[in-house]
Amino acid sequence: MILDIVTLNDQMLHSKSEEVKEIDTEIVKLVKDMYDTMELAKGVGLSAVQVGVLKRIFVTDVPQKGGKLVVINPVIKDLSEKRRVYEEGCLSIPGISGDIERPDTVVIEFLDIRGKLQRVHANSLLATCIQHEFDHLNGILFIDKLDPEIKLKKINEYRKQHRL
Numbered sequence: 001m002i003l004d005i006v007t008l009n010d011q012m013l014h015s016k017s018e019e020v021k022e023i024d025t026e027i028v029k030l031v032k033d034m035y036d037t038m039e040l041a042k043g044v045g046l047s048a049v050q051v052g053v054l055k056r057i058f059v060t061d062v063p064q065k066g067g068k069l070v071v072i073n074p075v076i077k078d079l080s081e082k083r084r085v086y087e088e089g090c091l092s093i094p095g096i097s098g099d100i101e102r103p104d105t106v107v108i109e110f111l112d113i114r115g116k117l118q119r120v121h122a123n124s125l126l127a128t129c130i131q132h133e134f135d136h137l138n139g140i141l142f143i144d145k146l147d148p149e150i151k152l153k154k155i156n157e158y159r160k161q162h163r164l
């Protein structure tokens with residue numbers, strides 16, 4: 001089932017998501033729907049808050065080895081000192097992108113859809129995607145990482161594009 005994606009004008013995107021207590025059939029269905037929604041929208045990552053559910057879950061589909069992940073209750077264990085810049089976008093802010101600098105690699109622990117603890121060491125685009133989605137769970141958008149002046153410019157650009 002395709003879900004509606006929450007967009008920038010919704011304050012929900014600034015809310016902190018809650019830990020998943022139990023991976024029940026409802027969560028399994030939600031994750032499947034999130035994948036379908038992400039695929040249709042041609043995204044590489046989607047968090048539950050973006051479909052209106054404040055739970056610490058995100059999915060990724062980055063075109064690199066190991067790039068397809070279901071991530072539940074993630075904990076970032078390590079970030080590299082080395083950083084890199086990627087031009088990021090977000091399904092919740094369609095039409096807008098911005099250059100964001102983040103650590104080049106990330107080590108993350110999380111539960112998979114079977115409730116099994118996983119540890120992934122990610123680099124390049126997957127590392128960026130994981131950090132971008134992790135931020136969503138804490139109510140942070142990529143534009144929040146921009147210089148305030150540039151952020152305002154991007155928001156105005158978005159409003160203009162979408163006639164808000």
Ligand code: NI
Pocket residue numbers: 089090091092132136
């Ligand atoms: Ni996003």
